[in-house]
Amino acid sequence: MEQADLELIRRARHGDPQAIETIVRNYQSFVYRTAYGILQNAADAEDATQEAFIRAFRSLGRLREDRTFPTWLARIAVRISLDMVQAKARRAQDPTEEIHGSVAGGEDAASLRIDLERALAKLSPEHRTVIVLRAFHGLEYDEIAEVLDIPIGTVRSRLHHARMQLRMYLSGERGDS
Structure with a gap:
């Protein structure tokens, strides 16, 4: 700072x-x-x-x-x-x-952004939060753990599950968990 x-x-x-x-x-x-x-x-x-x-x-x-x-x-x-x-x-x-239809992999940036926003909206608040803090704000695992007041292992687990769900949603698979 x-x-x-x-x-x-x-x-x-x-x-x-x-x-x-x-x-x-x-x-x-x-x-x-x-x-x-x-x-x-x-x-x-x-x-x-x-x-x-x-x-x-x-x-x-x-x-x-x-x-x-x-x-x-x-x-x-x-x-x-x-x-x-x-x-x-x-x-x-x-x-x-629910978001209807499969998420099509658009070639332009606007389409990709819309697909990503839809996929993020499908995540649980806990999974969405760790993705936002890591991917969009660049926080390290220990910083995320501090912000959320959770163990670092929980951060790793949530990120892993969130990434897997995002891959499923973005590839057009149905991923209800």
């Missing part, structure tokens, strides 16, 4: 509104991508992003080491997103809508 970011965090701890605004601007995309990867819905991801920053700034005084801020913020965003997934599941009357 850069010295400038550390200084911003110190200033934010003391209530500096400009520092808070700059931190939000610097980390908003990171938090949104994390939430979207789990929630697969733009409006929900925006809500989760806003809630993550509110909670982070309310509890900034409890952050032990300023240099861990990005991991700490990611953990907050992940927990909020997973809570939202669970709340939606509890409210749902019908099972989650």
Whole structure:
């Protein structure tokens, strides 16, 4: 973490509104991508992003080491997103809508992205979360374990199963597990 970011965090701890605004601007995309990867819905991801920053700034005084801020913020965003997934599941009357038809392997990037988003949406929230943190944010296994507060072996297992399911979904096989 850069010295400038550390200084911003110190200033934010003391209530500096400009520092808070700059931190939000610097980390908003990171938090949104994390939430979207789990929630697969733009409006929900925006809500989760806003809630993550509110909670982070309310509890900034409890952050032990300023240099861990990005991991700490990611953990907050992940927990909020997973809570939202669970709340939606509890409210749902019908099972989650299935994606009809097989996923065709498109040749252009837009088609591949749509196929990938559909395949990710089929994963459980736990599997989707580890894939997002690893593949899209480049976190190492130990960092994912820290963000999710789970053992590193569980991270490895979830990644393995998630990758296998994604391969099945993307190859057009039916992979209900």
